[in-house]
Amino acid sequence: MEKKLSIETRINHSDYVPPAGFRSYAEPMYRGSTVLFKNLKELRERSWMSREGYSYGLHGTPTTFTLEAQLAEIEGGNHTLLTPSGLSAISVVDLGLLKTGDDVLIPDDAYRPNQDMGHWLASQFGISVRFYDPMVGAGIANLIQENTKLIWTEVPGSITMEVPDLPAISQVAHEKGVLVALDNTWSAGLVYDGFAHGADIIVHALTKYQGGSSDLLMGAVIVREKALFERIGLAYQRLGIGVNADDVARVLRSLPTMKLRFEHSGASSLVVADWLQTRPEIDRILHPAYPDCTGHEFFKRDFTGTGGLFSFLFKEQYTGEQIDRFIESLELFGLGFSWGGTHSLAVPYAISNKRIGWHFPHRHVVRLYIGMEDTKDLIADLEQALQKL
Ligand SMILES: Cc1ncc(COP(=O)(O)O)c(C=O)c1O
Numbered sequence: 001m002e003k004k005l006s007i008e009t010r011i012n013h014s015d016y017v018p019p020a021g022f023r024s025y026a027e028p029m030y031r032g033s034t035v036l037f038k039n040l041k042e043l044r045e046r047s048w049m050s051r052e053g054y055s056y057g058l059h060g061t062p063t064t065f066t067l068e069a070q071l072a073e074i075e076g077g078n079h080t081l082l083t084p085s086g087l088s089a090i091s092v093v094d095l096g097l098l099k100t101g102d103d104v105l106i107p108d109d110a111y112r113p114n115q116d117m118g119h120w121l122a123s124q125f126g127i128s129v130r131f132y133d134p135m136v137g138a139g140i141a142n143l144i145q146e147n148t149k150l151i152w153t154e155v156p157g158s159i160t161m162e163v164p165d166l167p168a169i170s171q172v173a174h175e176k177g178v179l180v181a182l183d184n185t186w187s188a189g190l191v192y193d194g195f196a197h198g199a200d201i202i203v204h205a206l207t208k209y210q211g212g213s214s215d216l217l218m219g220a221v222i223v224r225e226k227a228l229f230e231r232i233g234l235a236y237q238r239l240g241i242g243v244n245a246d247d248v249a250r251v252l253r254s255l256p257t258m259k260l261r262f263e264h265s266g267a268s269s270l271v272v273a274d275w276l277q278t279r280p281e282i283d284r285i286l287h288p289a290y291p292d293c294t295g296h297e298f299f300k301r302d303f304t305g306t307g308g309l310f311s312f313l314f315k316e317q318y319t320g321e322q323i324d325r326f327i328e329s330l331e332l333f334g335l336g337f338s339w340g341g342t343h344s345l346a347v348p349y350a351i352s353n354k355r356i357g358w359h360f361p362h363r364h365v366v367r368l369y370i371g372m373e374d375t376k377d378l379i380a381d382l383e384q385a386l387q388k389l
Contacts, residue, residue, distance in 0.1 A: 009031070029249040037050035046138040048324060049233055051079075058242040067114055067248050068220075070255055071210075074189045075202050075220035079229035081236050082243045086185060086205020088218030090114045093181050093201055094150070096235035101127035103148040107134040107164065108356040109157025111183060133357035141172045148176070153199070154183040155302075156191055156295065158366055159349050161286040161311055163295030166302070170198020174260040177229075188340070190262050191305035195224060201232070208340025209262050209307075215341075216247040233369075236364070261342075262373070265308025268378070269370040275379050276312055281386055283362060286311040307338050308370040311349075313362045322389045323348055323364045329385035332378060339369035344378055 035054045036268040037043040040265075046055035047142065051065055068080035076273070094117060098104055106118045108131040132143055134157050144151075153171050156163045165244035170180045182199035184192060188209040194202045204210065206218040221236075222231050273285045284292040287310035288299040314323055327335060333346040351363040 008211050014226065016163055027063065027249065027252045030061040030063045030246055031057075031245040032061055035061075040256065042209075048237055049230065057195075058240060059237065061182075061245060063245050063248050063252070064243060067252055067255075070203070070252070071189075071206075071220050072222055075184070075222045076193065076195050076224075077202065078224050079222070079226065079233075080250065081221045081229075081233060082206075083219040083236070083241055084215045084243055086111075086183075086203065086207055086219040087117075088241055089203040089205070089221050090183065091117050092239065093203060093232055094121060095239065096149050096232035097179060098125075099129050101128075101147060102150075103128040103130065103145050104146060105130055105132050105140070105143055105151045107132055107152060107154060107157060108346055109160045109162050110152055110154050111133045111158040114152060114183065120188065131356060134162045134164045134280050136255065137168040138172050140169045144173070144176045144178055148178050150179050151178055152183070153180060154186075154195075155197075156288045156293075156299070157188055159295055159311055159365055160351065162301075162357070163288050163293065163298045165295070165298050166194075166197040168197065174198070186307050186309060187303070188258060188261055188262050188307065189222075191266075191303050191307065197302055199220070200225070200228060205338075205340075206251055207338055209258050209265075210251050210255060211247075212243075212258060212261055213341050214338065214343065215248075216250055217253060218243055237238050246368055262307060263305065264372060265340075265370055266306040268375045269308035269310055269368070270306065271375040272368065272370055272378055272382070273310055273312070276382065279386060281311045281314055281389060283315045284360070286313065286365065287326055294357075309367070311365045311367040313360060316361050318325060318364075318389060320348075320350065323366065326385045326389050327366065328380055329388040331384070332373060332381040333368070342372040343372055344371040345369040 035056055048055050048059045056161045064082055072080045083092055106115055120375050121127040122129040153164055155168055173180045179200045180198055181201040182194045184194045184202045185205045185208055186207055202222045205221045206220055221232055273287045275283050276282050286293050290305045327346055327348050330346055333344045336345055339345055351358055351365060
């Protein structure tokens with residue numbers, strides 16, 4: 001570029017090209033809304049759905065394509081869409097696959113905002129939404145109607161942790177031509193093979209273990225079939241949802257240590273749960289790896305390891321007020337939503353008396369996420385809080 005251009009122009013049009021051949025373990029990070037084309041032919045032939053090239057920042061950069069490929073690799077899928085949160089991964093699946101007059105089935109222990117999305121689909125879009133007992137198994141056959149297009153599953157369910165028989169649900173669904181979507185966030189895709197157990201679509205809240213530090217929000221939809229990718233992808237493109245390059249780079253940085261963090265969290269959760277089980281105040285541990293947890297037999301059959309998120313129930317004599325006091329007395333456990341980071345968290349939940357398939361007398365559930373702290377310190381914290389009951 002000729003030096004007669006003014007400084008304002010020159011600093012905007014630098015012609016410096018760094019030398020080729022730089023290698024590092026860190027993934028390079030590309031930011032960009034505008035994507036530059038070499039010529040008009042390239043501009044006119046761009047395709048917003050293609051992963052073979054670039055068209056616009058919203059539709060992908062080398063950074064987002066790299067994370068998409070790594071997530072597909074973990075799940076054994078072929079196509080990934082990155083969304084701004086786990087919840088948007090759920091809603092884009094609904095919007096891509098359902099239309100007015102269709103019917104969708106959602107388990108009654110699904111992540112609450114997934115259920116809320118169902119209510120919204122029913123009230124605003126004329127889609128029939130029905131909630132089912134997560135332990136229905138092959139009995140899902142009795143719920144499938146002519147217009148049923150999608151069955152949501154979550155393994156295990158949020159808060160109450162039931163482990164459903166996904167292979168049984170999927171087999172019946174596929175015989176009847178119905179798609180199965182799985183929220184596989186609990187396992188991070190590491191210890192539960194969603195596609196092998198029959199899911200057609202897998203969603204993740206990358207906000208959890210993939211992000212790993214409670215400092216970002218992101219989600220993913222992963223599929224094997226190109227046709228499904230295109231159907232969900234159209235809704236994704238039309239909604240204009242994309243992800244922030246800095247957050248994608250953070251997830252790429254966390255991913256190599258995810259398995260170690262996940263295993264540590266899972267192993268520590270068993271130590272804490274084992275201790276809780278010995279306490280006279282506690283009725284049962286709702287941890288998929290524990291026999292007391294509904295669907296434990298499917299956990300034993302289908303999982304290859306455990307995550308660190310679980311719940312427990314106090315004995316019936318303890319009131320909601322006492323349980324709140326226990327929670328507020330915790331000093332190391334943070335009080336807040338989400339999980340999968342380095343810090344342990346505790347949240348109390350009240351189970352609605354409309355909940356389908358809840359067989360326990362107590363309706364006050366405490367959910368714990370076990371982070372990276374020493375379990376001795378976490379147990380001491382739980383012990384001092386139990387004394388305040
Ligand atoms: C099972 C499950 N799915 C989805 C989500 C939604 O993720 P996000 O918070 O990124 O929207 C969560 C969040 O807690 C979750 O627990």
